Amino acid sequence: MILLAVLFLCFISSYSASVKGHTTGLSLNNDRLYKLTYSTEVFLDRGKGKQQDSVGYRISSNVDVVLLWRNPDGDDDQLIQITMKDVNVENVNEQRGEKNIFKGKNPPKVIRKENLEALQRPVLLHLVHGKIKEFYSYPNEPVAIENLKRGLASLFQMQLSSGTTNEVDISGDCKVTYQAHQDKVTKIKTLDSCKIERSGFTTSNQILGVTSKASSVTTYKIEDSFVIAVFAEETHAFRMNFLQTIAGNIVSKQKLELKTTEAGPSLRPGKQVAAIIKAVDSEYRALPIVGQDFQSECKGCPSLAEHWQSTRKHLQPDNLSKAEAVRSFLAFIQHLRTAKREEILQILKAESKEVLPQLVDAVTSAQTSDSLDAILDFLDFKSDSSVILQERFLYACGFASHPDEELLRALISKFKGSFGSNDIRETVMIIIGALVRKLCQNEGCKLKAVVEAKKLILGGLERAEKKEDTMMYLLALKNALLPEGIPLLLECAEAGEGPVSHLAATALQRYDVRFITDEVKKTLSRIYHQNRKVHEKTVRTTAATIILHNNPSYMEVKNILLSIGELPKEMNKYMLAVVQDILRFEMPASKMVRRVLKEMVAHNYDRFSKSGSSSAYTGYIERAPHSTSTYSLDILYSGSGILRRSNLNIFQYIGKAHLHSSQVVIEAQGLEALIAATPDEGEENLDSYAGMSAILFDVQLRPVTFFNGYSDLMSKMLSASSDPVSVVKGLILLVDHSQELQLQSGLKANMDVQGGLAIDISGAMEFSLWYRESKTRVKNRVALAIIGSITVDSSFVKAGLEISAETEAGLEFISTVQFSQYPFLVCMQMDKDGAPFRQFETKYERLSTGRAYVSRRRKESRIAGSELPLHQENSDMCNVVFAPEPESNSGGWF
Secondary structure, three states: OHHHHHHHHHOOOOHHHHHHOOOOOOOOOOOEEEEEEEEEEEEEEOOOOOHHHOEEEEEEEEEEEEEEEEOOOOOOEEEEEEEEEEEEEEEOOOOOHHHOOOOOOOHHHHHOHHHHHHHOOOEEEEEEOOEEEEEEEOOOOOHHHHHHHHHHHHOOOOOOOOEEEEEEEOOEEEEEEEEEOOOEEEEEEEEEEEEOOOOEEOOOOOOOOEEEEEEEEEEEEEEOOEEEEEEEEEEEEEEEOOOOOOEEEEEEEEEEEEEEEEEOOOOOOOOOHHHHHHHHOOOOEEEOOOOOOOOOOOOOOOOHHHHHHHHHHHHOHHHOOOHHHHHHHHHHHHHHOOOOHHHHHHHHHHOOOOOHHHHHHHHHHHOOHHHHHHHHHHOOOOOOOOHHHHHHHHHHHHOOOOOOHHHHHHHHHHHOOOOOOHHHHHHHHHHHHHHHHHHHHOOOOOOHHHHHHHHHHHHHHHHOOOHHHHHHHHHHHHHHOOHHHHHHHHHHHHHOOHHHHHHHHHHHHOOOHHHOOHHHHHHHHHHHHOOOOOOOHHHHHHHHHHHHOOOOOHHHHHHHHHHOOOOOHHHHHHHHHHHHHHHHOOOOOHHHHHHHHOOOOOOOHHHHOOOOOOEEEEEEEEEOOOOEEEEEEEEEEOOOOOEEEEEEEEEEEEOOEEEEEEEEEEEEEOOHHHHOOOOOOOOOOOOOEEEEEEEEOOEEOOOEEEEEOHHHHHHHHHOOOOOOEEEEEEEEEEEEEEEEEEOOOOOEEEEEEEEEEEEEEEEEEEEEOOOOEEEEEEEEEEEEEEEEEEEEEOOOEEEEEEEEEEEEEEEEEEEEEEOOOOOOEEEEEEEEOOEEEEEEEEEEEEEOOOOEEEEEEEEEEEEOOEEEOOOOOOOOHHHHHOOOOOOOOOOEEO
């Protein structure tokens, strides 16, 4: 299309004069008819540049251009007429042969008669100083057809001198740069700058996000002072950040060539362009030159209910461990996004209880106003009979890929109402915190609902009178990560008791390094060194870990190292393991630690030979050139050998960006009385308690309690089974990127990447007085599917490319402790199951009449299972005490 603009330059018999003097843009010669050939073609591929592997199509035509009117007061004010003739559509891949969907089809059959007639009706373009002032066409023409003519007309906008400016054309209001040379003019359009109304969204986290790039270059070729050809190329490419095999590329090329000039109609006299247009045809209307959105008609498409009937069998509870369940989940979300509230509500009300939780996941993940209205109408938060559905809805809100103010406002309104379950009330507040953080990441911190939510969290924490309310608001703040909440967290960490103090400290642990200032670290140092009051080991070790992982000073590191040897036995061992892990894994603080260790007072045998079973270990799950996955496990025991805290974390890194993929923390306290042991300092009056807390994809979930209180403990010990307790279970929309593109040729393109997973994280804690043994299990099971697609649509022919990958995987951590003697024996194992990895590619070209070409390819491999190292001390002890699992060959007692 840009080609056309250049061609028009060629059409000036006095072009050399216009370059030297009176015109700043395109100018046509009087009384001439310019005959051109024009083609636009589009290729879709995976970015490998092989035409034989691509799909797409070409639209070609002849074009007649005439000058209807020139303002007698200035040559740079013109009205031109553009007419497409002899339109044809064909395949771009010459190797298609018998599979060519256009073979044997004439243009009226492919384009449809009414579309072809509209496409060949002329348009008028009013140019002033080479820029488009108005675009005139006939009203009520199909939008897709009108866009093709807009794309052609936009090529006539250009300038002959070098420079950067803003232009409005089919792509929107865009920044363009012209580079004028002796034999050519190059126009570079910065597509990222184009302002145009198009739907789209993306995931805010860079790890789960998509990188897209776009470019547009048009070259006007000049020979003997005439433009003889225009070549334009526009590209759009995407690549998923953490799985780079999910990638696609759109290349749109245009070519315009001047063939001949003939005698044409005479100029119409007059000074007002409006009168000229009315005289040409009173039916002409001024329309925006910017491309308009359209949706292709879907004739005979199934209804939402019909889609659901074909989907629901894959979402039965027994099928959730399969990647096919995730694929069905993702596909159904796309249908939900075009559905109305009444349709969605009807399906929700008719579904059985086995599949209803999965349906709630999908409806919530659709993230449209209709889907939100439907699910809020369906759920009754005043009832305790649908707690599972309410929880699934709330967690799906927390994992929302692109939440809006409407969703946050709805949850705030629900929180102010009444609840049938106090657990759901707590979860609502916790998820409000997660939404606040996501909206702030998308520059929405000043939205009214966000401001209200901040006041609700911070004000609630300040005024909370019950311990349960304090914990609820702390969990919300742990999700929101409000900088203004740090003073409150420090106060709770230092002055709070037991779980409150520990939760406040773990909330501080999630803040970025820039917020852990010297003042924050002073408070944390007081907590660790117990300058003002006695604290539990869990609080002290968390405070020390925060200091060591946030640019510690020389004296901060030295004081922590000097404390080792003066701490309770297991805390000594734990802090020593943390320091050694920093050195072994080359963490940022390792240089400062090595510097301090040069002093004999900090680095000596007495300090570094402390015995115990507590541990801290960090390792790699995967290391690749563009990304890294790490795991870390730290375990802290009481002096009597009972688990105090185990903390398993998995992080994903790409460059400087990171994602806290998961964290599972199992905590226990106050169990010493069961084995007649003496509690450690500061833990004499703790109630018996065990529970589990989880973070999943940067969202803190509501903790789960195994037992609370001595009577509850004894009751559950007598009736206990080894069945795990579920922390989170469901379908999650993990990756969600949708981009609608207006190609400058007039075609509509879409780039979409959706990724989801079915997940089940569970944990269990077994405790045997008879065998004086405790065991904890954390089990992660996931089925993952990611689908990336690109399409280009002209309304009468559509080409598409879909790339997808899927897997089913598992990760299990088992920790067993025998505390019949000291030092007690510990066996830790973490197994990563072997997993299949399947990749699919589907390419197609499809006419609106139904005729199609489809090509499918599949590739499958297997990722080997492994047992990840946790600690290397006394690794042979594991086999002495317990026989390992069949698939395990490492792990150790120490």
